[in-house]
Amino acid sequence: MSTRPPLSGVSGQLVKILVLSVVAALAIWAATPLVHAGAWVGLGVVVAVTALVFYVYLSPRRLPAKYLLPGTLLLITFQILPVLLTITTSVTNYGDGHRGDKADAIAAIQAAAVKEVPGSPRYLLSAAWRGENATDGELVFLLTEPGSGEYLVGDAEGLEPLDPGGLTVDPEGRIVAAEGYTVMTPAEFNAHSERITGFAVPTEDGGIRSTGFDAYEGVSTRTYDESCDCITDSETGDVFVADNENGYFVTETGDRIRQGWQVNVGLDNFTRFFTDPDVRGPFTSIFLWNMMFAVCSVLFTFVLGLLCAMAMNHDRIRGKTLYRVLMVLPYAMPSFAMLLVWRDMFNADYGLLNQLLGLELDWFGETWTSRAAVLLVNTWLGYPYMFLICTGALQALPRDTLEAARIDGATGFQAFRKITLPLLLVALTPLLISSFAFNFNNFNAIQLTSGGHPFPDASPQTGDTDLLITYTFRLAFNGSGVDYGYAAAVSMFIFTIVAVISGISFARTRKQEEVYR
Amino acid sequence: MRTKTATLAVGAALTMALAACGGDAEPQTTDESGIDFQGTLVIWTDEERAESLKPVVQEFADANGIEIEVQGIAENLQDQFVTASEQGEGPDILVQAHDWIGNLVQNGAIEPIPLTEEQQAAMNPDALRAVTYDGQIYGTPYAMENLALIRNTDLAPEAPATIEEMVATGNELKDAGDVEDVLSIEVGKDGNPYNAYPFYASAGGYLFGQDAEGNYDPADLGLAKPEAVDAFEKLAWLGEEGAMKTTMGPEHAIPMFAEGKTAFLVTGPWAMNQIREAGISYDITPIPSFEGGDPATPFIGTQTFFVASKGENKAFAQEFVADFITGADLATKLYESDPRPPVNIEAASAAAESDPDMAKFLAAGEGGYILPAIPEMQAVWEPFGRAHAAVISGDDVEAAVKGAADAIQEAIGA
Numbered sequence: 064m065s066t067r068p069p070l071s072g073v074s075g076q077l078v079k080i081l082v083l084s085v086v087a088a089l090a091i092w093a094a095t096p097l098v099h100a101g102a103w104v105g106l107g108v109v110v111a112v113t114a115l116v117f118y119v120y121l122s123p124r125r126l127p128a129k130y131l132l133p134g135t136l137l138l139i140t141f142q143i144l145p146v147l148l149t150i151t152t153s154v155t156n157y158g159d160g161h162r163g164d165k166a167d168a169i170a171a172i173q174a175a176a177v178k179e180v181p182g183s184p185r186y187l188l189s190a191a192w193r194g195e196n197a198t199d200g201e202l203v204f205l206l207t208e209p210g211s212g213e214y215l216v217g218d219a220e221g222l223e224p225l226d227p228g229g230l231t232v233d234p235e236g237r238i239v240a241a242e243g244y245t246v247m248t249p250a251e252f253n254a255h256s257e258r259i260t261g262f263a264v265p266t267e268d269g270g271i272r273s274t275g276f277d278a279y280e281g282v283s284t285r286t287y288d289e290s291c292d293c294i295t296d297s298e299t300g301d302v303f304v305a306d307n308e309n310g311y312f313v314t315e316t317g318d319r320i321r322q323g324w325q326v327n328v329g330l331d332n333f334t335r336f337f338t339d340p341d342v343r344g345p346f347t348s349i350f351l352w353n354m355m356f357a358v359c360s361v362l363f364t365f366v367l368g369l370l371c372a373m374a375m376n377h378d379r380i381r382g383k384t385l386y387r388v389l390m391v392l393p394y395a396m397p398s399f400a401m402l403l404v405w406r407d408m409f410n411a412d413y414g415l416l417n418q419l420l421g422l423e424l425d426w427f428g429e430t431w432t433s434r435a436a437v438l439l440v441n442t443w444l445g446y447p448y449m450f451l452i453c454t455g456a457l458q459a460l461p462r463d464t465l466e467a468a469r470i471d472g473a474t475g476f477q478a479f480r481k482i483t484l485p486l487l488l489v490a491l492t493p494l495l496i497s498s499f500a501f502n503f504n505n506f507n508a509i510q511l512t513s514g515g516h517p518f519p520d521a522s523p524q525t526g527d528t529d530l531l532i533t534y535t536f537r538l539a540f541n542g543s544g545v546d547y548g549y550a551a552a553v554s555m556f557i558f559t560i561v562a563v564i565s566g567i568s569f570a571r572t573r574k575q576e577e578v579y580r
Numbered sequence: 581m582r583t584k585t586a587t588l589a590v591g592a593a594l595t596m597a598l599a600a601c602g603g604d605a606e607p608q609t610t611d612e613s614g615i616d617f618q619g620t621l622v623i624w625t626d627e628e629r630a631e632s633l634k635p636v637v638q639e640f641a642d643a644n645g646i647e648i649e650v651q652g653i654a655e656n657l658q659d660q661f662v663t664a665s666e667q668g669e670g671p672d673i674l675v676q677a678h679d680w681i682g683n684l685v686q687n688g689a690i691e692p693i694p695l696t697e698e699q700q701a702a703m704n705p706d707a708l709r710a711v712t713y714d715g716q717i718y719g720t721p722y723a724m725e726n727l728a729l730i731r732n733t734d735l736a737p738e739a740p741a742t743i744e745e746m747v748a749t750g751n752e753l754k755d756a757g758d759v760e761d762v763l764s765i766e767v768g769k770d771g772n773p774y775n776a777y778p779f780y781a782s783a784g785g786y787l788f789g790q791d792a793e794g795n796y797d798p799a800d801l802g803l804a805k806p807e808a809v810d811a812f813e814k815l816a817w818l819g820e821e822g823a824m825k826t827t828m829g830p831e832h833a834i835p836m837f838a839e840g841k842t843a844f845l846v847t848g849p850w851a852m853n854q855i856r857e858a859g860i861s862y863d864i865t866p867i868p869s870f871e872g873g874d875p876a877t878p879f880i881g882t883q884t885f886f887v888a889s890k891g892e893n894k895a896f897a898q899e900f901v902a903d904f905i906t907g908a909d910l911a912t913k914l915y916e917s918d919p920r921p922p923v924n925i926e927a928a929s930a931a932a933e934s935d936p937d938m939a940k941f942l943a944a945g946e947g948g949y950i951l952p953a954i955p956e957m958q959a960v961w962e963p964f965g966r967a968h969a970a971v972i973s974g975d976d977v978e979a980a981v982k983g984a985a986d987a988i989q990e991a992i993g994a
Contacts, residue, residue: 159686159687160686162662162687162688171688174688174889175685175691176716185696227607229607231607231609231610233609234609249895249896250619253893253894253895256894259895260894260895274898275895275896275898275903277902281694321682321955322686322687407831410827412828413827413832414827514770520983521982521983522987523962524963524987541958545659
């Protein structure tokens with residue numbers, strides 16, 4: 064086996080250098096924020112991948128790896144990683160109210176409960192470091208009370224008066240320089256926002272806190288106590304104890320603080336899906352319609368596409384190019400916009416269809432008209448794709464076989480059924496299966512047209528044209544906030560269904576291929 | 581308080597002592613004044629608002645030497661904001677309607693803004709109530725919006741006193757062939773709780789019960805009460821009369837009124853530019869109530885500036901939102917770019933003088949129902965809308981209301 068690199072000569076070397084420099088540039092671009100954030104694991108991955116790329120392409124050997132590497136990396140990034148992320152999300156309660164970790168939640172709870180002490184003054188605030196020419200260290204607040212003209216300094220211990228003699232103030236009274244301190248410029252102040260807003264000068268009633276470039280005396284009515292792992296509300300006296308299994312603070316009476324945190328909930332999301340009566344009840348009917356929608360979409364688009372392709376493939380047709388362009392148009396236009404246009408055409412009172420045909424049909428109001436409507440729209444959107452691939456496959460068919468059949472006296476239909484179609488199917492079945500998988504989860508085709516309508520009054524959550532994906536989307540996203548953990552668990556389930564169906568179909572295709580080989 | 585008073589007393593004593601000693605007790609004063617903004621403040625809002633906000637904020641920023649970048653986010657602004665904030669990639673300021681407060685707070689994405697008493701006094705009290713959540717003020721509102729009834733004065737010279745009268749006039753005009761529909765009101769096949777609410781309220785329904793401080797109680801769901809069925813009966817009647825139709829979507833309601841194809845339009849201040857351009861003669865009045873019914877109170881919404889709790893320029897952002905947005909200057913300019921009633925009282929009365937329409941919208945919103953900001957409201961929209969769509973299409977009212985109430989309670993309880 065030759066070890067000669069596939070790209071040789073000067074131009075080959077140039078291309079290689081160019082591509083590798085782009086890789087290096089990308090790696091540096093990706094590494095900079097990682098270094099800043101101190102994300103060493105991420106940095107390690109970037110370094111390892113870059114090193115691998117350089118090793119494979121600079122080495123004279125590793126020929127198969129040269130072909131496999133880009134595809135493998137892309138597969139990992141765009142296929143495997145999202146699946147892994149979905150799996151890890153599905154065992155958590157990640158969603159609105161449970162996004163950060165516990166420390167974030169405690170900080171948010173305490174910050175949200177800071178109330179201004181009634182009647183307390185407002186101060187003009189300058190933040191400063193203790194000591195001359197300091198750029199870091201102990202943070203202090205230099206305060207001016209505009210009413211009385213007092214100058215104060217506040218540190219972690221408390222408030223002290225300041226000697227006005229050592230101060231420089233602006234016309235408003237704000238301290239801009241002070242002996243023994245380094246006053247921050249507004250830009251420095253802003254840059255240290257996180258530290259400054261998190262700082263409070265303790266006072267009897269609470270603490271002096273910053274808001275913008277002012278300070279006020281505020282007290283947090285909710286404080287976290289590590290010893291009992293609980294939060295006490297000083298106004299109401301309620302004690303909220305941490306529920307570390309579910310990720311929120313809760314009182315004995317079941318009152319919850321809304322800011323919670325993300326925890327691992329194991330298989331709870333899956334159990335919820337299988338035991339929820341809202342899911343179990345309508346599941347069969349939605350699943351059957353979902354299958355029907357996917358099968359019919361594939362069937363209709365394929366039949367229509369094939370018919371058009373065969374007609375266009377006929378030798379005696381003139382202006383083929385024009386026809387083909389016209390036929391591909393629905394495919395070339397953004398499906399988003401097309402779906403919305405179709406939805407408006409189906410409007411019962413103002414829609415084009417009813418006006419044109421003189422009908423008074425409430426298209427999305429009845430189960431079967433609504434189902435017919437979404438299938439019609441989806442067929443219209445999908446047949447150009449089938450037309451294109453059928454045209455390609457037809458042109459690739461061996462002419463001699465068909466000629467032989469004709470000489471043997473086969474009619475056009477017989478030749479189609481016995482020769483053309485089987486040969487086409489061998490080539491197209493994988494595409495039909497992927498089209499099925501796509502349509503099984505064709506969220507937009509439903510959401511943007513019928514929106515799941517019609518909905519029976521008794522269950523406003525399950526529409527008659529809902530697919531599993533639109534239905535579960537509604538369940539996961541329309542509670543009091545988004546529930547990503549649940550949504551991930553449901554999508555895992557739908558993924559399993561599609562994978563099983565596709566797997567079975569592929570296995571059967573393989574047998575079919577063997578027959579016609 | 582004692583320690584501080586003591587400290588202050590000591591401080592004052594020391595100052596006096598120093599003064600008595602003849603020391604230099606007065607601080608030096610520099611000529612530079614005000615806070616010198618540096619860096620760029622990033623504001624996120626939806627695309628539509630970004631358009632009206634951008635020129636005003638830009639002009640204001642230039643005049644004050646601040647760099648502000650307004651970015652319009654096309655899709656899922658709320659979710660994008662929360663996720664971006666979580667990862668420290670978010671903006672410094674978010675501009676949105678106040679009803680997101682509940683969800684933003686439960687995700688720790690925004691924090692209370694301690695506005696001074698003067699700043700609060702300069703605001704419309706309804707708007708201030710809207711941004712108050714769990715007893716805390718979470719943002720600075722700048723504009724308000726609520727529904728009102730706009731009528732074409734050529735077709736309907738008199739303002740209807742009741743909903744029944746409005747429907748009767750609309751039907752007469754329709755029968756006479758002067759208009760195509762009884763009423764222009766956006767519904768759509770999913771229903772429209774926002775537009776249905778004033779009618780629902782007038783017919784005796786409510787959404788959430790309120791405690792003494794005006795906080796909404798998610799456990800007290802009005803839709804689960806028997807009054808809700810009676811209220812939806814009235815909505816069903818509006819459907820029978822052809823006054824509310826699921827076929828009337830956003831692409832029909834305002835344009836049909838602007839083209840003179842309907843005599844009445846229920847809408848908010850956002851429609852005004854379109855209606856003025858159409859050049860029809862119109863008048864704005866509060867939505868009338870059902871005969872002998874409660875007032876048809878619309879939802880009150882506010883457009884609000886929020887400071888992101890994890891923004892990079894938090895100090896500047898807090899200063900900008902608390903000090904500049906509350907001022908009358910900016911409020912007037914924002915009003916001129918997008919004619920929604922200003923929250924700033926001074927700016928509102930100034931605008932009312934030059935633009936009577938705005939005052940009429942404000943009047944139509946008086947006593948309105950603050951759009952609930954609790955996260956549970958999220959679970960109400962869709963089922964309420966479905967029930968709305970179902971009853972005006974002639975479905976069984978009791979079943980529709982029960983279905984909606986069950987769905988909401990299930991979602992809230994989960």
